[in-house]
Amino acid sequence: MNLPIIRLSRVVTALFAALLIATTVIQFAQAPSLRARPDNRRTLLDNYSRARGAILLPGDQAIASSKPSAGELAYLRSYPQGPLYSHVTGYYSFVYGAAGLEAASDDLLSGSSDALFYKRVSDLLSGKQATGASLQLTLNPKAQAAASKGLGNQRGAVVAINPKTGAILAMVSHPEYDPNALATHDSNDAVAAMNALNADPTRPLVNRAIGGNLYPPGSVFKIVTAAAALSNQTVTETTQIPAPARMDLPQTSVGLPNYDKAACGPNEQTTLQHALEISCNTAFGWLGLKVGADPLRAQAAKFGFGESLRVPLRVTPSSVPAELNPPQLAQSAIGQYDVRVTPLQVAMVSAAIANRGVLMTPYLVERVVGANLDILDQHTPQQLSQAVSPEVAATLTRMLVSTVDTGTGKPARISGVAVAGKTGTAQQGNGLPPHAWFTAFAPADDPQVAVAVVVEDGGNMGEEAAGGRLAGPIAKAVMEAVITR
C-alpha cells in the first residue's frame, strides 16, 4: 500500500501549496487593493487612530484639525471656522469619506504619502507616534472674509490670486456648508446633514470657484479676444473698428446687438480701447471674426483654458468650443455661445496680464509642515505659460485701467490705487437673469492681487444685474483686503 500513500502525500502537498499560494495572494499581492477598499473598516479605524495633519492659514491658525475623541474613533476632525473655508478644506467623514483638500491631499494629511517616507522612518526610530503632515495654505483670511461677506446670501464664487506667484489668496463658493456637520462621529447626524445638503437645490457642496457646471464668461472674455487681436497685430488699441448698434451675423438672420441697443461711436466705429471701456459687443464680434477661431482658441489655451490643473483641488478645465461657424465665433468672442469658464480661470486671465503676460500656476498649499512645524516641503512658484508678450500685457493693462477709471468698471475704483478691470454680464438664454462678472487686478503698476467674481442669476438685482454694479464692489473689497494688509 506504500505507492498509493506516496501518491496521496503528493495530493496533500498540492493542497497545502494551494493554501500557501492563496494566503500569499491575499496578504501580499492583493493586500494594497483590499486595504484601499472604501468599505474596509480596519483602514478607516487606522485612519482615525492617527492624528491627522491640520490645515493651516499663513499665521498657523488651523481651519481643520484633529482633536482627541472618546470612543472607537480616536480623533474627531473639526473645522473651527465652519462654513467660511468649507470649499477649500472639504470635509472628512467616516460615513462619506473625504472631499476638498481633505481628499486631494489625503496622503499628506494622513501621513501615508511617499513624500513623508523619511519622516515616518524617523518617527519610528525616535519612538514618536506617527502623525500626518500639516498643510499651510496661501489663503489671505481678510480677503477670504471680504469675498464671503461680499457674496452674502447670493450664489456665486470669488477667486483671488497673487499674480506674481500664482498663490491663491481667496477661494469662496456660495452657498457654503458646515463641514463639522459631516465630520461628526454620530453617523445619524452625518447622514441627516448629507441628505439635507444633497436635497438642497442650490447645491452647497459644489465648489463653484473651480468646478460644477461652469459659467458663460460674458464680456470678461473680451479680454481674451482683445489679447488675441493685439498679439496677432490684427489691430492696435487705437485702430478704428466697426461698432454698429447691431451686427449682422453672417449665414444667419440673428444679429448681435449691443447692450444699450446703440452704436459704440460716431460713424458706427470706435477704437479698441473705447470698445473695451464700454464693453461694445458689435466691435468684439467683428474682432472675433477678424482674428479667427483657431487663434482665439490658441490665445485662450495660453491663458490656461483646457488645462487640467490640480491646485491640488481638481479644477474643471474651461473651454472654448472646438467647432465654430462664423456666427458662433462672433458670439464666442464676447463670451457667449458655448464658452464655459471657472472663476479661477477668469482670475488667471487677469493675473497673467498683471504679471507682464506670464501666467503662474495657481496653488493653494504654500508649505507642508511636520507636527513641530518643521518644513517638509516648500512650494516653488512655477510658470504655466507666457500668455501674451509683455508689450501686449502693458497695452491691455492700460485699457483695463481706463475701463475702471472711465468705463463700466467704475464700481471697483479704489482711491489712490490704479485698478485694472473688466465687467461681464453673461446672458443665459434660458429666461434666468444674467450672471454678473467682474475681474480685476491691482495695483496696476505693481500687482498684488488678481480677482474674479461671479454672482449667479443676477444675485439680489435680478434682471437689473450688471457686472459692474453687482460684482464690482465685491472685487473691490477683496482687492482692498489684500492691498491694505
Added chain:
Amino acid sequence: MITTVETITPRTRRNVELVLCLFALAIVLSAWVNVDLALKGVLPASLATVGGGLLVLVVGFHLVLRWRASFADPLLLPVATLLNGMGLVMIHRLDLAGGRDSLSGNAFRQLQWTGLSLVVAAGVLWMLRDHRRLQRYTYTAMAAGLALLLLPLVPGLGKEIYGSRIWIGLGSYSFQPGEIAKIALTVFFAAYLVQTRDVLSLAGRKFVGLTLPRARDLGPIILAWLVSLAVLVFERDLGSSLLFFGLFVAMLYVATERISWIAIGLTLFAAGTYVAYLLFPHVQRRVMLWLDPFSDESIRQSDQLAKGLMGMASGGLFGTGLGQGRPWITSFADSDFIFPSLGEEIGLFGVFALLVLYGLFVERGLRTALGVRDGFGKLLSIGLAFSVALQVFVVIGGVTRVIPLTGLTTPFMSLGGSALLANWTIVALLLRISDQARRPVPEADGIPARLPLRDPAPAGGMP
C-alpha cells in the same frame, strides 16, 4: 530505503520531543505575554499558574509516551501543542477585545477543554497498547460513527446554529458529534477496507484503460456517498460532507491501489455537489460568496468572508502584531475565522509557519503509515492524517477563497471543545501507531529483523 549492514541503534528521540515541547510552550507563553502587554500593558496575572499547568500537562503527556510508547514520533506532540497554544492565545486575545475577563471568557473554557483533551489522549495511549485491537470493533465503530454523525438530526437533541444542524445540546454545553464520528468512521473504514481490499482491488473488468470494479462491489462507496449527501442535505454541513466522502475515497484508493475508485469517487462527488447546487439555496449562496465576496448582494447576505479577507490584507507580510490588529471585526473570529485572525496579527510569515506546522503534522502521519507493518495500521494512520489535511484544506481554503466557505473547525485552534478532544485523540492514535512503526521488530521466530524506517531528517538538524 537504506539497506546498510551495520547495526543502527533505533533511537526513541524522546529527548528531542521534550526540548521541542518546551520550545513550543515558550513560544505560546511569549505570545500570551505579547497580547497582554499590547492590550493591557501588564503581564498576565495567571502566567505562572496557567503556564505551570500547561507545562505539567505537556510534560506529563511526554512522560506517558516515554513509558508506554517510547518509539512514538517525536514531532506530533510539540506540533499539536504549539497549534493548540496559538489557538488559545488568539481566543484569549479576542476575549480581551470583547471585554470578557479571564475566568468568564472563551479562552478559560478552551483551556479546560485542552486539559481534558490531553488527559483523554494520554488515557487512550495508556489503555490502547496496540492499535490493532481497534479492529475488533469494526462494526461497533461504524454504528457509533453513523449514529454520532446523524445524532444532530434527532429532534429535541440536535441544535441548528447559524444554519447548520451539526450540534447537539447537552445542558448548557454544545457538542459537535461529527468530530468524534470522524475518528470512529476512520477506524471503521480502515478495518473494513483491510478485510475487503482484495475483492475491491482485484475483481473487475477493463474499460478505457481503467479497471472498473464489479457493480456489486460498488455498495460501500455508494453508501458512503449517500451518507455524505444526507449530511449535506439534512444538516446543511457542506464541510463535513466533503470531509467524510473525501476521506473514504482516499482510504479506498490506498487500500485497493486502484485509480478507478478515485475516478468513481470524483464523479459521484461532482454529481452530488452539482445536484445540491441546483436544489439548495444555501449551497448556491456559498458559491456566490466564494465567487465574489465583495458584490453588493454578497455583502448583504454575509460580509464575514469579505471582512476576513480585509483582515488578512491588513496584516500584510509581518502582521499588525499580536493584540494590535482588529480581528474582532470579522464574525466568528475565534472559530471558523481564527486563521484570518492570526493572519491579521502575525502576518503572512506567521501563517506560513502555521501551515508548515500543519503540513509537518500530516507528514508525520503519512510517514507513520509508510513505516507501520500492518495494513490496518497503515489505513488508520493514513485516514487520520489525511482527515486532518483535508479539514485544514477545507476550512483554510474556505476563508482564503480557494474553495467555497464551509463550516469546519480549524484543527487544534478553533474555539470548540469537541473538535479539540477529537484532534487530540487523533494525536494519541497516531502516536500509538508510530510507536509500532518505529519500534524495532524483535528478532524472534527466525524472522530476520527489519530495520526500522530510518528518519531521513539530518541528525545534525535536531538538538
